[in-house]
Amino acid sequence: MNARETVVEVRGLVNRFGAQTVHEGLDLDVRRGEILGVVGGSGTGKSVLMRSIVGLRRPDAGSVRLFGEDLLTLPPARRAEVERRVGVLFQDGALFSSLTVSENVCVPLLEHTALNARDAARLAALKIQLAGLPPEARDKYPSELSGGMRKRAALARALALDPDILFLDEPTAGLDPIGAAAFDQLVRTLRDALGLTVFLITHDLDTLYAICDRVAVLAHKRVLVADTLEAVQRCDDPWVRDYFHGPRGRAALAARGGERRSGPRAAPPSV
Numbered sequence: 635m636n637a638r639e640t641v642v643e644v645r646g647l648v649n650r651f652g653a654q655t656v657h658e659g660l661d662l663d664v665r666r667g668e669i670l671g672v673v674g675g676s677g678t679g680k681s682v683l684m685r686s687i688v689g690l691r692r693p694d695a696g697s698v699r700l701f702g703e704d705l706l707t708l709p710p711a712r713r714a715e716v717e718r719r720v721g722v723l724f725q726d727g728a729l730f731s732s733l734t735v736s737e738n739v740c741v742p743l744l745e746h747t748a749l750n751a752r753d754a755a756r757l758a759a760l761k762i763q764l765a766g767l768p769p770e771a772r773d774k775y776p777s778e779l780s781g782g783m784r785k786r787a788a789l790a791r792a793l794a795l796d797p798d799i800l801f802l803d804e805p806t807a808g809l810d811p812i813g814a815a816a817f818d819q820l821v822r823t824l825r826d827a828l829g830l831t832v833f834l835i836t837h838d839l840d841t842l843y844a845i846c847d848r849v850a851v852l853a854h855k856r857v858l859v860a861d862t863l864e865a866v867q868r869c870d871d872p873w874v875r876d877y878f879h880g881p882r883g884r885a886a887l888a889a890r891g892g893e894r895r896s897g898p899r900a901a902p903p904s905v
């Protein structure tokens with residue numbers, strides 16, 4: 635792994651919604667093989683940043699390069715090739731409610747590969763297993779799953795096409811502490827085993843401490859700092875101070891020892 639190779643390069647990003655400016659000259663690099671935690675107060679534009687990177691939103695200015703390519707200027711066939719290297723888990727999971735877990739995972743396989751239905755279902759079964767779901771989950775509908783299982787089903791779908799980079803938008807939100815810890819470890823195991831790069835939006839301090847190599851803080855319409863957790867914590871910004879050194883930040887820090895995942899998780903700071 636070349637830790638310095640950049641797989642996502644965002645430069646001078648500007649995103650506006652009417653009179654509201656969400657990003658103003660935002661720069662960010664994501665390096666191959668890292669788990670980058672993306673944090674920031676509610677509404678600072680973490681999801682909009684993710685959508686801009688994966689080509690779901692055309693920014694008002696600036697450039698986004700994914701694997702060296704600007705998705706928005708690529709011809710459709712080339713764009714589809716790059717998109718195949720990207721797995722996305724949206725905040726709400728975004729599973730099709732009328733399809734079973736297996737059918738949900740088959741959707742990208744049938745859309746982007748020449749597999750027939752039977753082979754797609756076989757491959758989907760492997761992805762479902764990889765995401766830590768039992769075989770009996772395959773034929774269940776999303777409404778029949780727990781929140782944690784739904785996240786895993788969405789992860790299985792995000793992994794369907796063997797992506798090189800995984801975008802996860804608050805994957806542990808709403809999970810109980812043990813489920814959240816297990817999901818974190820699954821993400822790290824997948825990164826280690828598959829050599830994935832992970833862009834992980836979170837409010838969860840425990841996730842940052844447990845699995846992130848670097849942390850990017852969104853504030854003041856840009857990335858305030860992107861560095862190791864230790865370096866970020868030294869950043870002299872009021873939001874960073876409150877987030878990391880407020881009561882919940884201290885609780886998460888105190889839990890960093892062996893008991894980190896067995897005790898209560900720090901709740902997200904109110905933002």
Ligand SMILES: Nc1ncnc2c1ncn2[C@@H]1O[C@H](COP(=O)(O)OP(=O)(O)OP(=O)(O)O)[C@@H](O)[C@H]1O
Pocket residue numbers: 651656674675676677678679680681682683
């Ligand atoms: N399609 C849209 N139309 C208008 N405004 C939007 C749209 N999408 C996002 N916004 C606004 O952009 C801002 C950033 O939204 P975004 O969802 O990226 O925030 P976030 O940092 O992910 O927040 P949270 O942590 O609460 O999920 C918000 O004020 C939101 O209302």
